[in-house]
Amino acid sequence: MRRLLLALLPLATLLSGCSSTDYDLMQTASIPPRFHDTDPQNFGDRTPQHHNIHGIDVSKWNGDIDWMKVKNSGVSFAFIKATEGKDRVDTRFPEYWQKARAAGIPYAPYHFYYFCSTADDQADWFIANVPKSAVYLPPVLDVEWNGESKTCRHRPTPDEVRVEMKRFMDRLEAHYGKRPIIYTSVDFHRDNLVDQFKEHHFWVRSVAKHPGEVYVERRWAFWQYTSTGVIPGIDGATDINVFAGSAKNWKNWVAAVSQPKQN
Known part of the structure; x- marks a missing residue:
């Protein structure tokens, strides 16, 4: 358990002597689900409910959100879509992050990356539309193949x-003082990210199998x-996520990353 604690402290400590699987060495008993799921999957013994800290990710498609009801349902964090490519802003982003803050939910903006414009153009766009006050937790770079795109x-x-x-993440880190989190999908990770960016935190999508089965090391x-989650305060299906560590790990991590790095 000490090695798990070390794995979830700030970045410099994260890299000290932890194997690639230490993040998921939970020693707690199974925790009953806090939310409903209209299409629950069988993850075997390593279910999301073994984790204490659950959160959501949202965009304008989630519509009106009662953030206090969301908070009271047990949501511990929210990733909120901010920008896309070099010229799109999520229209609900300013409302969502401010209401999440008012409700006391730690929040972070994310950017959906397009490989048809430059990293600098997209970093400029993100910085122009995301104030530093909207970056409580580190910003997120969402990288995945976008085969359905018309553009x-x-x-x-x-x-x-x-x-x-x-280049994109270096620009954001220099501006906001926080090292970005990388969000990715199974196929994109397999094609581009295996054994890469070990100094970054990863947020992985895996809705059919446990991440340990589909993300190599x-x-x-x-x-x-x-x-397909059902969250009180949000109409319709909602993405649900878990944090790898315990409630104590979470508290320590948020306290560390919510402050900009000192130069």
Whole structure:
């Protein structure tokens, strides 16, 4: 358990002597689900309900949200879509992050990356539309293949992908003083990110199997385990996620990352 604690402290400590699977060495008893799921999956012995800290990710498609009801249902954090590419802003972002803050829910903005414009153009766009006060938890870079897009289906080489990601994240870290979290999907990770960006926290999507089965040697901090969740205060299906560590780990981590790094 001490090694798990070390794994979930700030970034410099995270890298000290932890194996790629330490994030998920939970020693607590199973916790009953806090939310409903209209299409629950069988994850075997390593279910999301073994984790204490649950959260949501939302965009304008979630509509009106009663943030106090969400908070009172047990939601511990919210990832909120902010921008997309070099010219799109989620219209509910300003409302969502301010209401999440008012409700006392730790929040972070995320950017959906398009590989048809430059990393600098997209970083400029994010910085122009996301004030520092909207970045309580570290900002998130959402990288996944977008095969359904009508405007950008370009798939760069893995080397190009990683160069663009690094440039974008370096720009955000320099501006906000917080190292970005990487959100990704199984296929994108397999194609581009295996054994890469070990100094970053990862938020992984895995709605059919436990992340340990589909992400090669990847230590993860957040796991998106369903897109069919039912959260009090939100109409319709909602993505639900878990944090890898205990409630104490969570409290320590939030206290560390909610403050900008000192130069």
